[in-house]
Amino acid sequence: MTTLPDLTISSLSTAYQAGELTPSSLVKLLHAKLTALEPSAVWIHLLSESELLDYARELETKDPADLPLYGVPFAIKDNIDLADAPTTAACPDFKYFAKESAFVVEQLIAAGAIPIGKTNLDQFATGLVGVRSPYGVPENACVPEYIPGGSSSGSAIAVAKGLVSFSLGTDTAGSGRVPASLNNIVGHKPTKGLLSCTGVIPACKSLDCVSIFANNAVDAQKVYDVASKFDPADPYAVENKLLPEAAPLGALGSTFRFGVPHASQLDFFGNEEAELLFFNTVRKLEAMGGEKHTIDFSPFLDAALLLYEGPWVAERYVAIEDIIQKNPEILHPVTRSIIAGGENLTAADAFKAEYKLKSLKRIADETIARVDFILTPTIGTCYTREEVEANPVELNSNLGYYTNFMNLLDFSATAFPAGFYKNKMPFGVTAFAPAFHDAKLLDLATKFMEDAPCISHDCSEVPAGWNPIVVCGAHLEGLALNWQLTTRNAKLWKKTQTAPLYQFFALPPVGDNIPPRPGVLRLAEDNEDAIAIEVEVWLIPTDKFGSFVANIPAPLGIGKVKLKDGKDYPGFICEPYVLKDPINGAKNISHLADWRKFIS
Template identity: 40%
Template structure:
């Protein structure tokens, strides 16, 4: 169900009808806690069609969305997987509001591990959510219902949350995509807290393109969420052409089941064959930090969220969740301080570890158990499944979960690209390379810069743009007010000179988006006789672009007739 609406003849109403038909066809009631009335869904879809017909540009027009039931949608109950906790919110979570404003249609609220405490999807009085492709296996939690809704072909987009891996583990088990952005990039306004300092909204979809498109719509600070954050001025906007990935040592992978270990090795081998440079590193300190989320004092945040509520011995409380939350009131304040200090040291280790790498490639989870196995060992299996996901938010990192090589039995297997905070776009670019798709744009930041010579792709100084994380955004031409001069420099480069009165021509170049800090760093090292100035494009826009000093242009060779540097150098 991931056809791009912009290129499809299908209306929002037709997409909504197809989703409703699919709900009836698959007959998976445990996916939903509250399913909206069909008439209401179709009315919303008709309203989207009317907006499109009126000429509105809606990036998510008609896409249907399943929302995890710890995320508020006005007028629908929020239960967090516990019937007695239910309330009717009057406002919608800001991230979901942005999806609706972009043309998405909400189908309903999905099942989850109660209070988003778990990675298995079985800890719910509304029933264990079954895997979309094998009903004997778990869907994976805590965003179990949203992942299953996507994998079953009901929803285009699943909205989940991810504190310990809940938006990535179910993605891996179903062979779909899960994007867990840097903490705060997507506001958590309207989300029932689990561990409030480490919670985030996540997006699940069948394709990296659609997941990224939805995440980009949702991303922006919200004053109602004091933990929300904007992209920094030094944000990296692209991965380099030559990607370097760190992967775990064999001893860091012993927890994987044999089937998953073989699939991870195959994924790494595929990455190498694609031209990615891969190096083994020691991630054991990161794995140690992962244990702090449940086995350390940080679990106190779960008690702060719902402990008082569960102390009243609610009938609808899941016994495993209630026990975890109850134990979270035991750590002393000094133990919390010790754990926080430990995280500071591990963050520093991670920074040094990944210096020189573009990301860390990990298996998303360790195995795909049956529902019966999880019910037999609810804590042990759950803890093991979070081995590679739990540390991510604790260390302020971002991650993109995508399918890896299938297992020897033909089952889905998932990997994650993990990066330092705010390197989200780099993670998406690497994920695109791993899965063989075109990399979509997530980060909407920075300024456009036009280049016309030695900084073009494939030219000798292009590496300087890669060094500041510049992102190619398209070909361009100047207006006809410019002349191009071949300068006497090493390496050879042209100088763009503005001429009025129709004395110029349209000069071919390329556009790149660069961060504000990257642009400043680039300018600070720009050698004479080159300058950066405002350049007029053929479409009337003015962007930052290259020029040169008057004396350099006077000594140069006029090559305007060629229409661009590449045409001149290949003539």
């Protein structure tokens, strides 16, 4: 194998077990790709090729079928320890070399996963914006001028850009969900304590969670299954409870109940497009068999205010007290100003807030018990880097509107893609439920993404489980044969053009049942008659691609079509003999370069 393969866990497992791929060949390809991308603000520390090969060769002494994450590359947020690698928490003067890996990292490596490196973050995991790091700002995977989201910025980008199969983040106030929403991936914040925090630099030790990023919820579930092993050395660790009411929702189309905040309690910060996308998601869940219930969101919002306006800021202060007192100048200015506010909070403040939280928790638990889960936007809007730079604290606070309460109230939560803005930024939602409902939420995300996959126009490569098909005639959106795609659950991915390498023909009609069809003929690159053709790229589920192709009548067929971006995708072509034989009546319509113009 000479090109980097699909990095989804199922695809890698299949390739390893078939003998088509080895861990050594994978890490060599991956290291070459990462080296070509450097310098990059995604990473604070990358393992060398020799270090990666040590992991790979050790795996090659084992059977791929015996390890659930055999040869799967992953990234680690740089406030989580990896043995013999530096940990910085995005503060260079804080750097130390870990003697042991964090407990959760050890579980993943034991299951066959290969650590690739340590990723960038908002310093000391303080922030939801992803711009508070001396190591630079990772570039948003979809629209570069927008923030990447934080604090787990690098971990999210590494997954979104196809550099690893999954990554670890942390999530105290939303750091494992906000970057997922901003980069069109899944972010799972598990039940508090299910993933060990041994070997994790604390932000708020009583609230911290290790989180999981993946391109799909199936992969996130596989990682969660390995990582959620009980750690007796972590005083905040809990053992998983298999509750009957937390079972997966069942087959697609089965009924379930979900809560949505009252319209007056939803805040999109002036973004009408986000509001439309959210209610489109609600309708999709209803179409899947969901029954919507409007809930009072006020106890959740009141709890959220306690995180930064209450005494839990003092817990952040405790985590880096020595630095604040002795070397405050090494901190990012915004980070320092936020954490320093915890110095003068009292024990009385803490008890008052604890009493209030307990009262809010009781009400919130009663509310959520009436539904299977509650749905909110993950974030109410998205911001550019320039906007955040001009107003760093208020906009960061806005990003936490739907996330800050989650760990205070001890809920599990899964953020997953749910659409795109017109500017091609992704939009995401979060489903949350009581503790230990993790599997149910990941199952919901899987079913939603299967039924209504969110396919970016520019954001990523072809997602796993889908095949691209370039169409230029009756299969175009809204035309006579488009149903052959839509009934196979195909989704429109791109409207674009071919490279200027083609001639375009209208084939003669065949009987009464076959509509007019185009013929595409590729010419030599230096042919002055070659033109670019208007096309659409659709994505069709891989298991339905064969049945689609089987219905294509001669002289049409499927070959490789080169697009204007230089990429080759499967698409409709025509056997040349038909186009060159004047008897059949094929008409050259290259001057139109657009099938819609021809049929109009």
